[in-house]
Amino acid sequence: MGRTNPxxxxxxxxxxxIGGNAIARKGQAGTISEQFANVxxxxxxxxxIIRSGRPVIITHGNGPAVGNLLIQNEAASxxxxxxxLYICNAxxxxxxxxxxxxxLYNALRSSDMEREIATVLTQxxxxxSDTAFADPQKPIGPFYDEQAAxxxxxxxxxVMKEDARRGFRRVVASPKPxxxxxxxxxxRLSEQGVIVIAAGGGGVPVFESAEGLLTGVDAVIDKDxxxxxxxxxxxxxxxxxxxxxxxxxxxxxxxxxxxxxxxxISEARxxxxxxEFEPGSMKPKIEAALEFLEDGGKEVFITTPELAxxxxxxxxxxxxxx
Numbered sequence: 440m441g442r443t444n445p446x447x448x449x450x451x452x453x454x455x456x457i458g459g460n461a462i463a464r465k466g467q468a469g470t471i472s473e474q475f476a477n478v479x480x481x482x483x484x485x486x487x488i489i490r491s492g493r494p495v496i497i498t499h500g501n502g503p504a505v506g507n508l509l510i511q512n513e514a515a516s517x518x519x520x521x522x523x524l525y526i527c528n529a530x531x532x533x534x535x536x537x538x539x540x541x542x543l544y545n546a547l548r549s550s551d552m553e554r555e556i557a558t559v560l561t562q563x564x565x566x567x568s569d570t571a572f573a574d575p576q577k578p579i580g581p582f583y584d585e586q587a588a589x590x591x592x593x594x595x596x597x598v599m600k601e602d603a604r605r606g607f608r609r610v611v612a613s614p615k616p617x618x619x620x621x622x623x624x625x626x627r628l629s630e631q632g633v634i635v636i637a638a639g640g641g642g643v644p645v646f647e648s649a650e651g652l653l654t655g656v657d658a659v660i661d662k663d664x665x666x667x668x669x670x671x672x673x674x675x676x677x678x679x680x681x682x683x684x685x686x687x688x689x690x691x692x693x694x695x696x697x698x699x700x701x702x703x704i705s706e707a708r709x710x711x712x713x714x715e716f717e718p719g720s721m722k723p724k725i726e727a728a729l730e731f732l733e734d735g736g737k738e739v740f741i742t743t744p745e746l747a748x749x750x751x752x753x754x755x756x757x758x759x760x761x
Contacts, residue, residue: 451676459500460683484747485605501640509580525655532639563642569614582606663727687757691717
């Protein structure tokens with residue numbers, strides 16, 4: 440048996456967010472063995488943070504896992520009734536939670552540590568009135584030809600849009616997260632020393648009725664915005680965002696590309712307003728970082744899993760500070 444190594448009383452709480460592109464990496468087939476290997480890299484860094492005595496809560500992306508589930512849905516639809524998107528969100532939250540939970544358990548045991556780890560299936564409330572529902576933009580699932588897209592639009596009420604001339608895809612809303620339903624239990628478990636994995640893929644989006652009843656909705660919540668919301672609720676001081684590139688760049692992918700090792704809130708806001716960060720890629724990470732910092736957070740680090748420890752010591756990655 441390993442030593443329990445509980446968090447140090449009064450130590451600053453950290454949220455670690457593992458991006459979907461750090462779980463299923465570009466150029467890989469996306470097999471489960473590849474995902475376990477990728478997550479193991481992140482968990483070695485996370486185990487070092489835990490060994491330092493800091494309380495840790497983990498969130499994660501779910502792409503392309505949820506997209507693969509939707510493709511499986513359609514491929515088997517003649518034999519098995521296809522599941523709605525919000526159920527696929529829940530499925531991917533649990534399956535990726537298992538990969539992270541098991542990988543972190545093994546990383547801790549390899550360092551002669553033993554801690555309780557729990558994945559909490561997380562629901563996140565969104566507003567029916569959110570303008571994202573009026574103009575869905577988030578592409579999900581497989582590609583279809585134009586005729587099939589017309590049939591799906593007619594028979595299922597899906598909004599279908601052409602995607603980069605590769606065919607038509609379903610698009611859904613990406614509404615703003617308002618409240619994490621399970622925030623209380625996540626906070627209590629963390630305070631009791633449990634390492635919690637939560638809000639996977641941004642959580643399962645739900646509507647709340649006037650009577651307080653919940654209903655799942657087919658939408659995709661941005662993982663970074665959900666992470667920032669949860670981080671604020673649990674009073675975390677630090678947010679570590681593990682993604683597919685080593686640091687934040689302005690003018691990314693252009694001849695004038697330049698790395699940004701540090702940014703204040705005002706500097707990050709200025710770059711954001713100038714359009715320096717790509718929508719759907721780095722832009723939501725910066726927006727979430729600013730939300731977290733403006734709501735009381737202390738600092739945000741953005742880097743790859745391999746460079747996490749170096750980033751926290753100021754030797755790699757990007758640090759955004761209040």
